[in-house]
Amino acid sequence: MTDDPREAGPRPPFPGDQQQERPGLTSKMTPRPDHGEESYVGKGLLTDQVALITGGDSGIGRAVAIAYAREGADVAISYLDVEQEDAEDTKAWVEKAGRRCLLLPGDIRDEAQCRTLVERTLAAFGRLDILVNNAAAQVVNEGLEDLTAADIEGSFRANVFAMYYLAQAAVPHMKPGGAIVNSTSVQAKVAGPNMLIYAATKGAIASLTIGLSNLLAPQGIRVNCVAPGPVWTPIQPIVKSPEQMEELGSQTPLGRAGQPAELAPAYVLLASREGSFMSGALVPVTGGMPML
Template structure:
């Protein structure tokens, strides 16, 4: 009898400590040690998103990069927003999309600019000829040890990038989204179990979870599904760009039930599922990919 192929989740991907490292803003995936696994070698498409037209924010690295590679290999064309200065990472993703035989549109934009969301949607429509899938993934995460040391300007910018831009992008995209479209947000386990040093970031992620469920209620009568993904400790450039206290970085993710940090590649199948027609009865849900940490509202 043929034996099943089983893998121990505790032994997948990088299981050891991380070396101390940091980068100047913006942090680049190409300079990380080890580099995050975004499914560049492992993800195999199965035609689940044929000819879909997708806008992904924060798509140059980490979770957005993994989603972009997977979506392209599933048959989608991708408009990829990234923060100016992250072109090196974005060009790598562009190549993976093109190698999958799909169109890539690179859109450098600073989501702190209130004009950016409308411009991103307009450029996506112009270049791809339409839009049916939004992956609202871009985020700012900057650690501050106490509220006394948390600049209010940082709070304003974190809210603008993480949640206000999602409102604006949906408003801009809605006139173009047909029935059957999918909107996927990236919230976080921080929405449900916040870390004290990520006060502003965690607050935005809680807002995103609430926004996701409320928006799903509004758009159900248009045939548009809205869901969110709540990652746990995932190895991405966000952690090196002042996202974690430097001294804590070697142990990052190792207090999870699976005793390691997650990799972006482990989230990509969830984004694919939520975008696809296979999730036709799934809306107003938050999917946790947390290594065991609980999520709830």
């Protein structure tokens, strides 16, 4: 891997005609995303801990699952039923690292499913140290009239409500030193005009992170969030046109989209002792895009 950040991942133009139906699969992306399968080297930072990762089947979630496993953690991953193929691939990489992986299909927009995820993780592993709220729904718009009530409610249920329900279920079982890591977005501050609701949910996540960090600090539980910029994951071809896919990431100062593997170290930092004095932080990983 090159040390030049401009060349550390594929650069546009990319093949444009690779649109997918929701929720999107890794196997249909060209080039295939890099989740750190061949590059991430663990340092024992999460030895014998247990992490629950939503959206752990693909994209940033898969990269985090691989990194956590190589850092010594057992991993439970949540995903939609139709993403089983990707989830099985993630499980194989976790197990190749010598750790256990629990697959938990289901829809986190359902409050009961959120409680079930925590219960099944505890039943399988006997503890829960790290909660990574990463799964997200994204809808786009041209004008105000484009989004339905179902679009708006579904986005908030997946991106914000589930995060609250999962924290509510997980925190009573977490000990001092536990960590919650949330996925927000550069859109929390940039808020592009065609991503009104997605940006609103990501702004809510940033605020929720700060509030939770203050609430849980007396219990010794840290809460932080990572704000990715454009990243080469299956969420992109769901909502972007061929022209947008061709140039994905070209607007960043580094001139390219990030790879999921480049996000994972931030999630490791925020979950481990290396980030012991970090709580309530928003960590941008944006290719240089400012978050004002």
